[in-house]
Amino acid sequence: MCCICIGNTFRFASKADWDKMARDLRPVYTAVSEHDAKERFVEFAEEWGDKYPAIIRLWENAWVEFVPFLDYPAEIRKVIYSTNAVESLNARMRRATRARGHLPTEQAALKCLYLVVRSLDPTGRGPKRWMNRWKGSTQHLRHHVRRPHPPHRPTTMPTAVAPNIGQSST
Numbered sequence: 001m002c003c004i005c006i007g008n009t010f011r012f013a014s015k016a017d018w019d020k021m022a023r024d025l026r027p028v029y030t031a032v033s034e035h036d037a038k039e040r041f042v043e044f045a046e047e048w049g050d051k052y053p054a055i056i057r058l059w060e061n062a063w064v065e066f067v068p069f070l071d072y073p074a075e076i077r078k079v080i081y082s083t084n085a086v087e088s089l090n091a092r093m094r095r096a097t098r099a100r101g102h103l104p105t106e107q108a109a110l111k112c113l114y115l116v117v118r119s120l121d122p123t124g125r126g127p128k129r130w131m132n133r134w135k136g137s138t139q140h141l142r143h144h145v146r147r148p149h150p151p152h153r154p155t156t157m158p159t160a161v162a163p164n165i166g167q168s169s170t
Contacts, residue, residue, distance in 0.1 A: 012054045034067050092116050
C-alpha cells in the first residue's frame, strides 16, 4: 500500500512540486514508528494541505493500510517502496510485445520476453552489481523469511462498514 500512496501522491501534484514534496514526504514513510510517522505526516499536511487537499485525504484514507508497513525494518521497506526497476522492466516488456504486434504462439511471446530481459544486461555482470546494491536488503529478507511476520495491528473500522464477523444474521 505504501508504494500506491507514494505513486498516487505525485499523480495529484504538479510536476514543479515533485522534488520538494518528495523531500517532505520521505520522513513519513521512513519513520521508525507509527507515532513518529503521524507527526511527520502532520508536518507534511501543514505544508501541502492547502495546495493539495486530495493528497492529504489519500493518505488519511490509506493510513490503516500504511501502518503495517512501518513494522518492517528499514532495509525491507526499501525493497517494498523501490519499485522503479520492476516498473521499468514491465514497461520494456510491454513495449517489445506491442512493437511486434501479433505473436503467433506462446513460445514466440516467451522468446520475445526472454530477449528483452537478456538485453537489459548484455555483459552478464549485472547480478554482481545488483547484489552489492541490495546486499543489506537481502540479508534482512533472509532473516525475516525465517521468522514470523510482524503481528498485524488491530485496526478500528467505522461501525457502518465493519463486517459482522462471528455474529449470526438472526
